[in-house]
Amino acid sequence: MTEPLITLSHVTMTFGRQVAVRDVSLALNSGECVGLVGHNGAGKSTLIKLMLGLIRPTGGHVHALGGDPAGAAAGRARVALGYLPENVAFQPAMTGAETLAFYARLKRQDVRGNAALLAKVGLEQAARRRVGTYSKGMRQRLGLAQALLGSPRALLLDEPTTGLDPAARQDFYALLRDLRDGGVGVLLSSHALAEMEGQVDRVVVMNAGHKVADGSLNDLRALAGTRPRLVVRLAGAPRAVVNVPDRWIGWRMICDDVLDIECDEADLPALMRTLPQEVIEVDIARPSLDDVYAAFLRGKAAARC
């Protein structure tokens, strides 16, 4: 087991009286794509800034690429780090190519590699245009290009997919998969858990500064305790319910002829085999990731009361 790229141990961060992050521990490994999910103000951006060393933790320790990211020797480590800030902004009067050239020089990278990088994010046509004329999605892609400068070992992306259209989003996740397969550790934050389905190896859920979950999406589903629902439509309802009441114990009537029941994933096949003849339509409603997410936030809210 190699050492994680970035480790947070029992990190707490307060701004004045406001606690942004409370006792959070997490790790980012090489070749791993981690999703950081939470509401606005849940502490996602604060965690990323702590990893970058832009702010120092009030308590606990941050270890990034072999050192303290806020320490004196952190400059060298930052060469191997790519960062895409939330709502990335650039000097509007410079062109995309000039902007990227400036950042490449700061990282002591050969500027000649920039054209390929711009092509990689689909900006080769707009490279000579001023950033001020770019759309939100184009700025986001330029932001991604600068984060990829110098082949970083760790990528920290703060809400990278906002402003990207669905096609660009697919391209973006494909790019991330390539990077991850090449051994890069990727951390991306988002306030929507659903869009991370199938894209990340692990999800960390933040709520009000606390880490409320850390695991694969399947783990989270199981942990959240949200269960699938079986929904059926009956031909001659609701008489059926009255006729054989035993058979319908636990079912809930949604409207006149539609009933549903919550059950465990494992019980679904058995349940379906025993459905009576009156049933003319069957539907399985699995909890969406947003349901899972909501369950975590509810659970946390309840636990704190």
Add this chain to the structure above:
Amino acid sequence: MLTILILAGKELRDGLRNRWVLGATLLLTVFALTLAFLGAAPTGTVKVAPLAVTIVSLSSLSIFLLPLIALLLSHDAIVGEAERGTLALLLAYPVARWQVVIGKFLGHVAILAFATLTGFGVAAAALSATEGAPEGADVSALPAFAVLLGSSVLLGAAFVAIGLLVSTLVRERSTAGGIAIGLWLGFVLIWDMALLGVLVTDQGRSVTGGVLDGLLLLNPTDAYRLLNLTGDNVGAFGGTAGLARQTALTPPALLAALLAWVALPLAAAVARFARRPV
């Protein structure tokens, strides 16, 4: 060092792109040319070195314009980037915070130096081109002109440093802008008026020459003014000859004061920025 130059180059390029360099240079050139020829007109008949007269008018112009341009350039440097969201990204690069401050300082001073040297240089060149006859008198004013150029850049640098300090202290651009304008008014206009008022009411009882010298050094524009208006062949036209004869401040002391006005705010800005949350 390379990082600082890259950052300074970025400021310079931004200045070129958003017309700051062009605007400041044109402004200074137009004013300098106007003053050179208007200032030379009344002295033309008495055969006084026109350059010496021009130095007086140009230094009076610099006292108003250079601090203003410098503050307008620099007050936005840190807080503006923080507000636009480019600062966090910049600091995530292999860049130390002090390098950011110094790099921006050098970039802004380069913009100001270019505008000053071009504007005043064009005025001096135009003057010597039109004045054919009194060559000898003109040459004698050249050292004073060099002092003017050098001290003008220093004055600009002092206010760039002050503006940077303001920029690291506040949280909003508008606050920085307000403070910058207030500082400009204070240093350029109010300080001298207040000093004059104190001198008149005090009648020389408690404000002695030494105290006055100290008070003058507390304002970079006064140090600059004394440095330029007390030269041998310039002071007579500047109306400050009387003050110049009484003051114990030598040109090296004034120069040191100006340098301190560059170094101290800059050091404070570096120290403050090192602790500023992003």
